[in-house]
Amino acid sequence: MKTFSLRWLAGGLLACFTLLAQAQLSIEITGAGAQRFPLAVSDFGGERVLAQALTSVVRSDLERSGLFQIIDTTGALLNETSVPNYVDWKTRGADALAAGSVNVTSDGRYETRFRLHDTQKQTAIAGQGLAHNATQIRTTAHRVADIIYEKITGERGIFSTRIAYVMKSTGRYELQIADADGNGPQVALASREPIISPTWSPDGSRLAYVSFEAKKPVVYVHDLATGRRHVAANFKGSNSAPAWSPDGTKLAVVLTKNGNSQLYVVNVDGSGVTRLASSSGIDTEPQFSPDGEFIYFTSDRGGSPQIYRQPVAGGTAQRVTFEGSYNVTPRLSPDGKSLAFVTRDSGRFRVAVMDLASRQKLILTDTAKDESPSFSPNGRMILFATEVGGRGVLAAVSTDGRVKHRLSVQAADVREPAWGPFNK
Amino acid sequence: MSKTFSLSSALLLIAALVSLGACSSQPAAPEQAGAGVEDRTPGAISSVTPVTAGQADQYGIAALKDPKSPLSKRSVYFDYDSYVVKDEFKSLLDHHAKFLLQNGQMKMLIQGHADERGSREYNLALGQKRAEAVKRALLLLGAKEAQLESVSLGEEKPACMEQSESCWAQNRRGDMLYAGEF
Numbered sequence: 235m236k237t238f239s240l241r242w243l244a245g246g247l248l249a250c251f252t253l254l255a256q257a258q259l260s261i262e263i264t265g266a267g268a269q270r271f272p273l274a275v276s277d278f279g280g281e282r283v284l285a286q287a288l289t290s291v292v293r294s295d296l297e298r299s300g301l302f303q304i305i306d307t308t309g310a311l312l313n314e315t316s317v318p319n320y321v322d323w324k325t326r327g328a329d330a331l332a333a334g335s336v337n338v339t340s341d342g343r344y345e346t347r348f349r350l351h352d353t354q355k356q357t358a359i360a361g362q363g364l365a366h367n368a369t370q371i372r373t374t375a376h377r378v379a380d381i382i383y384e385k386i387t388g389e390r391g392i393f394s395t396r397i398a399y400v401m402k403s404t405g406r407y408e409l410q411i412a413d414a415d416g417n418g419p420q421v422a423l424a425s426r427e428p429i430i431s432p433t434w435s436p437d438g439s440r441l442a443y444v445s446f447e448a449k450k451p452v453v454y455v456h457d458l459a460t461g462r463r464h465v466a467a468n469f470k471g472s473n474s475a476p477a478w479s480p481d482g483t484k485l486a487v488v489l490t491k492n493g494n495s496q497l498y499v500v501n502v503d504g505s506g507v508t509r510l511a512s513s514s515g516i517d518t519e520p521q522f523s524p525d526g527e528f529i530y531f532t533s534d535r536g537g538s539p540q541i542y543r544q545p546v547a548g549g550t551a552q553r554v555t556f557e558g559s560y561n562v563t564p565r566l567s568p569d570g571k572s573l574a575f576v577t578r579d580s581g582r583f584r585v586a587v588m589d590l591a592s593r594q595k596l597i598l599t600d601t602a603k604d605e606s607p608s609f610s611p612n613g614r615m616i617l618f619a620t621e622v623g624g625r626g627v628l629a630a631v632s633t634d635g636r637v638k639h640r641l642s643v644q645a646a647d648v649r650e651p652a653w654g655p656f657n658k
Numbered sequence: 659m660s661k662t663f664s665l666s667s668a669l670l671l672i673a674a675l676v677s678l679g680a681c682s683s684q685p686a687a688p689e690q691a692g693a694g695v696e697d698r699t700p701g702a703i704s705s706v707t708p709v710t711a712g713q714a715d716q717y718g719i720a721a722l723k724d725p726k727s728p729l730s731k732r733s734v735y736f737d738y739d740s741y742v743v744k745d746e747f748k749s750l751l752d753h754h755a756k757f758l759l760q761n762g763q764m765k766m767l768i769q770g771h772a773d774e775r776g777s778r779e780y781n782l783a784l785g786q787k788r789a790e791a792v793k794r795a796l797l798l799l800g801a802k803e804a805q806l807e808s809v810s811l812g813e814e815k816p817a818c819m820e821q822s823e824s825c826w827a828q829n830r831r832g833d834m835l836y837a838g839e840f
Binding site: 428430431444446449450451470471472474475488490493494495516518519532539560562563576578583603605606650 | 767769775776777778779780782783784786787790807808809810811812814815840
């Protein structure tokens, strides 16, 4: 909120109107980076042949990342073959300029081509042609945004990735999958009973989650393309908190077959259950480190819920969080170097991130009921659930706490977000 | 044989039939091998003992639905971040344990709950500890392991939706449900 400006409000509202549809997540940008790269994206020539806008999606993707300042391109008539007036664009404030076109191909499909120019070096630095059909306009725009993002920042973009979340309306729970910008939601599972803890398989083809449809928590694995699902853990007592091993063959789960919530590992098909850790209290919310060496988890073994880690191969647990009396939901960054979690601070539950080498902690949010943090696959953003005006919304914050946006739906609670992996 | 075939044995049979009926109506999600709740089939009826109506049994099946019976009360409430059964609920649990002891074929699902504050999964674990505390108390008081399953619904099924301490207190509980009631 600190860096909120009129310009960003306008951007946020524009995004709202563009994306608003029934039960559609809409985006509001509530904070941006301090140092933003000035970029111009001129309207792609011939774009009007498309039923939906393409360039505006590219712009809103890049703008939402908080790393770009989008320079006005009014009056520009450019395509990927144009040689831009570099001095003119430099004067307008753009350090880079993207220009392109959309053409109908002989088989009735489309080809979107674009080129990215560095206005200081006065040279083209990237260019690509993408073939697509009429239903892939947004997908194409996200790919263009990803290519521009990666060329300028040096890290992979996440605009083509997907998110999973649970939407609750009266008497109905839906596990939904949408694009990272909340667009194009699809229902993977609808139920009258709660659904929690969805988590993506490393290849993005399946979700594991906890469903209460049997009047108790049971862990399922669900193939998104076919809709086929199977029970991965249904033992006497509660079954919850699934976490995929990095190779996608196993799930860490929490079972209570011997009393309290304890950590186990099962094969994804539900076979071969083995104990992973043991304590006399609660052990829950397991997550594998990206290298598969450690399990991070929440435990109250020390008297209050804190985060611990333990070698998967066996060994003693080490406590990771010490500050405060409530630190839960450990989530490792994709590079394994930092840990996102939820911390209670004067009665408020907030998303924090800790650098594991220095143990430095940074509280990222100013909301009070944050839950379920989830890293974007490039590690730059953290998606989480929170509450605004008594309603569940999803929010995203950059790992430096500066860039913020929010995804919400009219008349429904949205919770339990999980950011999917990069598309293969 | 006919002399020792008592009222409680007859009730045992009825209870077995009731619980069998309930099992067949349970939803899908098959139990995994080795972890199933044991099902017992009733023996053949070799003789019938006449029962005189009007002599209500304190721990008979009918008592479960009798509002005047302590067995009609099913909830045990807990303090914040706590899973200790408070003394005020000991007598309630004693009644249910006696019922389970007398009706050995009856099964109970204990659903633990937590208030909404904090992590859903941690709250699920907290609800489990509450359900487990109720289960352990019932075991100590004479119920059998095979009769009981403790599970958690965490913060997912609040009894009260407001955001106040009195409301949260109603959501920190363990509910006892007999076969056929869930």
